[in-house]
Amino acid sequence: MRNTKGILTVSTEIDVQFYDVDAMRVVWHGNYVKYMEDARCNLLRTFQYDYNDMEDSGYFWPVVDMRLKYVKPARFGNKVRVEATIVEYETRLKIAYRIFDVASGETLTKSYSVQVAVEIESGEMQYESPQVLLDKLSPYIAHD
Numbered sequence: 001m002r003n004t005k006g007i008l009t010v011s012t013e014i015d016v017q018f019y020d021v022d023a024m025r026v027v028w029h030g031n032y033v034k035y036m037e038d039a040r041c042n043l044l045r046t047f048q049y050d051y052n053d054m055e056d057s058g059y060f061w062p063v064v065d066m067r068l069k070y071v072k073p074a075r076f077g078n079k080v081r082v083e084a085t086i087v088e089y090e091t092r093l094k095i096a097y098r099i100f101d102v103a104s105g106e107t108l109t110k111s112y113s114v115q116v117a118v119e120i121e122s123g124e125m126q127y128e129s130p131q132v133l134l135d136k137l138s139p140y141i142a143h144d
C-alpha cells in the first residue's frame with residue numbers, strides 16, 4: 001500500500017493462468033477487467049469499504065464507466081502487478097489502474113473505472129459521495 005498522486009494505491013500480483021489466455025497464449029482482452037476487479041477489491045478492503053460494507057452502509061456502487069488502453073500483451077506464465085489508485089472520491093469513485101509485467105517492469109495496460117453511489121432504499125443515484133466513503137478515506141486524504 002502506498003500514497004501517490006491519487007488518494008491511495010494498492011498493488012496486487014497475479015500469475016497469468018492458462019485459462020486466462022487465448023490460442024496465441026496472450027491474455028484474452030476481457031480478462032484484464034477481472035484483474036482490475038481483483039485489485040479494486042483489495043483496494044476497497046484496505047480502507048474497510050468493500051462491497052459488503054457498501055451494502056451494509058445503504059449503498060450499491062455500480063460501475064458506470066470503464067476504459068482500457070492495451071499497451072503490450074500479458075502472456076501465459078507471466079506474473080503481473082496491478083496497481084489500483086483512487087483518483088476521485090467526492091462525487092464518484094474513480095480508480096485508475098496500471099498493469100505491469102513484474103519481471104520487466106513494463107506497462108501492459110492503463111485503465112480506469114468509475115462507480116457511483118446508489119441509495120439502496122430509494123434506488124436513486126447520489127450526486128455526492130455518501131459521508132461514509134469520505135469518513136473511510138479521511139485517514140488517506142491530505143488535510144491542509
